[in-house]
Amino acid sequence: MIFTSHMPQALAEARAAAQRGEVPVGAVLIGPDGRIAGAHGNRTRELSDPTAHAEILAIRAGCAAAGSQRLPGYSLWVTLEPCAMCAAAISAARIETLYYGAADPRMGGVAHGARVFDHPQCHHRPQVYDGIGADASRDLLQDFFAQRR
Numbered sequence: 001m002i003f004t005s006h007m008p009q010a011l012a013e014a015r016a017a018a019q020r021g022e023v024p025v026g027a028v029l030i031g032p033d034g035r036i037a038g039a040h041g042n043r044t045r046e047l048s049d050p051t052a053h054a055e056i057l058a059i060r061a062g063c064a065a066a067g068s069q070r071l072p073g074y075s076l077w078v079t080l081e082p083c084a085m086c087a088a089a090i091s092a093a094r095i096e097t098l099y100y101g102a103a104d105p106r107m108g109g110v111a112h113g114a115r116v117f118d119h120p121q122c123h124h125r126p127q128v129y130d131g132i133g134a135d136a137s138r139d140l141l142q143d144f145f146a147q148r149r
């Protein structure tokens with residue numbers, strides 16, 4: 001099987017989110033067939049919904065299309081370390097592999113904070129690969145917050 005990085009698409013979603021005035025985080029969900037099952041950026045402001053993180057929106061789209069609350073064999077590409085809420089959703093959806101870009105010491109819940117997947121209550125731990133496209137992801141976030149200061 002040929003390995004394809006979907007981080008460029010996740011970064012494109014993050015850039016689109018920044019243009020909407022949202023924190024630039026993007027997520028792309030890939031199905032077992034290698035096709036995109038969901039691609040979203042943050043929409044918390046637009047939807048007035050604190051749960052409308054890129055990962056949640058991508059998982060919702062994938063689950064709706066699959067007609068299932070679980071997504072075994074799926075992989076999720078995210079530009080930033082998922083927060084605790086998203087990590088819990090990734091686990092609940094039984095996503096097989098998580099690829100993420102920049103670490104997030106402030107809000108992250110995978111390698112920081114709650115470390116959801118390492119918790120004894122966590123019943124499904126995805127394979128985790130971090131640091132993919134991390135520089136591009138970090139630059140986007142830094143530019144976004146620099147412009148708002």
Ligand SMILES: [Zn+2]
Nearest residue numbers: 053082083086
């Ligand atoms: Zn999140």
